Amino acid sequence: MKGPDISIVRCADYNRQDVLAAVRQAVGLLGGIEAFVKPQSSVLVKPNLLSAQEPQRCVDTHPEVVRGVIRLLKEIDCRIYLGDGPNLLGRKENIEEEVYEKSGMKEVARSEGIELVKFDKRRWRGKFPLTSWLDTCDHFISVPKFKTHELTTLTAGIKNLFGLVTGTFKTEIHLKHFKLEDFTKIVVDIYEEARPSLTVIDGIMAMEGDGPGAAGTPRHAGIILAGKDCVALDSILAKIMGIEPLDVPTTKEAAARALGESHIDRIAIAGEPLEKVIGKRFKLPRAALIKRLPMPLIKVIKHFVKHYPRVVEKKCIHCLACVQVCPNKAVSVKQGKIVIDYRRCIACFCCQESCPAAAIQLKSSMLAYIMGL
Numbered sequence: 001m002k003g004p005d006i007s008i009v010r011c012a013d014y015n016r017q018d019v020l021a022a023v024r025q026a027v028g029l030l031g032g033i034e035a036f037v038k039p040q041s042s043v044l045v046k047p048n049l050l051s052a053q054e055p056q057r058c059v060d061t062h063p064e065v066v067r068g069v070i071r072l073l074k075e076i077d078c079r080i081y082l083g084d085g086p087n088l089l090g091r092k093e094n095i096e097e098e099v100y101e102k103s104g105m106k107e108v109a110r111s112e113g114i115e116l117v118k119f120d121k122r123r124w125r126g127k128f129p130l131t132s133w134l135d136t137c138d139h140f141i142s143v144p145k146f147k148t149h150e151l152t153t154l155t156a157g158i159k160n161l162f163g164l165v166t167g168t169f170k171t172e173i174h175l176k177h178f179k180l181e182d183f184t185k186i187v188v189d190i191y192e193e194a195r196p197s198l199t200v201i202d203g204i205m206a207m208e209g210d211g212p213g214a215a216g217t218p219r220h221a222g223i224i225l226a227g228k229d230c231v232a233l234d235s236i237l238a239k240i241m242g243i244e245p246l247d248v249p250t251t252k253e254a255a256a257r258a259l260g261e262s263h264i265d266r267i268a269i270a271g272e273p274l275e276k277v278i279g280k281r282f283k284l285p286r287a288a289l290i291k292r293l294p295m296p297l298i299k300v301i302k303h304f305v306k307h308y309p310r311v312v313e314k315k316c317i318h319c320l321a322c323v324q325v326c327p328n329k330a331v332s333v334k335q336g337k338i339v340i341d342y343r344r345c346i347a348c349f350c351c352q353e354s355c356p357a358a359a360i361q362l363k364s365s366m367l368a369y370i371m372g373l
Contacts, residue, residue: 004030004270005261006227006236008277011204014055014064019224023068023200026226029270036198036228039076041138044117045069046196048145048160049084050212051321051354052095052102058205058218061145063104065202065224069143070112081133082109083117085163087170087325087354122166125193127186128173130164134194142196142230146223146237147207148216150285150349150362151180152187155212156237157199157230158250161190171350175327178346184249191230191250192259199233201225208241208282214358216285223277231260232267239264239274242281286362287349307362308345309352311338315359322351322360 007029011022027033037043047061055062066082073080086099096118100106109116122129134140144160152159165173177183203223207216221240227233231254235245245262246252255262264274287307311322316338322331323338330344331351338359340351352360 002268004268005229005232006225006267007270008272009224010222010272011224012222014062014204016064019064020068020071022224023065024072026200026224026271027072030226033072034076037073037076037078037139040078042079042136043073044133044137044140045080045082045143046084046140046163047105047143048163049099049103049105050087051356052098053214053356054102055104057214058207059213060103061143061202062204063108065200066105066143067108067112069141069200070108070114080114081117081137082114083119083133085119085131085166119166128190129166129169130194131166134164139197142199144199144201146201146203146221148209148211148282148285150210150287150352151183152248152250153285154234154238154241154248156201157233158191158254159187161194162187164190164194171325171327174348174350178348180249184253187250188253188257191254192257198226198228199230201233210285210352210362213353214356215352215361217283219282229260231255231262235262235264236267236274240278308342308347309340309349309360310363311340312359312361313337315357317357317359319356321354321356325350325354
């Protein structure tokens with residue numbers, strides 16, 4: 001008899017013992033950690049570390065969820081490596097150090113006695129270079145944060161793997177594949193190339209609104225999810241958000257390639273029933289709202305309904321993260337102010353995603369404003 005595909009377990013907050021118990025239960029419902037990872041093997045644990053933010057900002061995976069995964073691996077005597085490729089690589093030297101420090105990952109690595117690693121070496125895999133730690137380790141476990149995303153609507157199981165791309169190559173991918181359809185294909189290409197042995201999702205405090213960076217709004221969801229099939233995990237999260245699985249571009253593309261299950265009634269869930277964890281609909285990113293319109297209408301208005309980043313000067317801390325991260329050099333400093341050249345802007349929202357002060361918000365075209373999008 002086929003076992004469950006994914007698990008959903010409640011966890012009210014980030015109390016260390018409660019999180020450890022929830023992670024243990026979520027993985028245990030699927031057969032335990034040994035169902036996914038061979039004892040005494042080497043394992044890369046990859047959280048979602050978007051930028052240097054404290055855990056309470058809900059931008060990065062919470063360190064206690066990462067600790068919970070590490071504790072399970074230690075019980076089967078694994079050699080554990082912890083790391084991610086933060087979004088702002090190239091902004092300044094040793095940005096990983098700042099990200100690891102503020103996110104709490106440095107303390108987790110120190111207190112758990114494991115190695116904290118940088119994605120500074122790579123191997124080309126077709127169109128993109130992925131961290132060579134995938135070659136070094138026998139397994140890797142993905143530990144994403146459940147968040148909305150301005151470009152892909154949802155970032156969780158599949159989208160978290162974009163962090164496997166090393167260094168400034170993320171910027172190059174955004175520049176070469178800035179259209180949503182193209183970017184979606186690249187992200188799913190990465191999932192097809194490097195599938196995690198296990199994914200454990202931090203959904204205790206999620207994010208809604210204009211995520212995935214500081215412009216998003218933290219939202220209590222109170223859940224931990226686990227599973228091997230990221231398409232199934234993201235499909236369930238879409239339903240929890242209040243949208244259909246195929247409303248998420250990465251889920252739709254991955255399902256079309258038969259990389260996982262997107263039909264809710266075919267996903268076997270252990271733990272909490274799905275209907276018990278669905279609450280009020282998530283507030284979606286403004287740039288993603290157009291996807292909820294009927295397709296015939298989208299085809300007619302898509303060239304007129306647009307969103308662009310704009311700088312809220314009173315919030316700007318002049319860290320220049322937006323200038324450094326912009327793939328098309330559309331953001332610059334003029335007379336002491338951050339200026340966006342809309343002739344060059346490709347609406348990839350990297351600047352908004354990377355802004356630690358939520359000083360970059362969205363500007364709507366006139367028709368988008370009138371339609372409330």
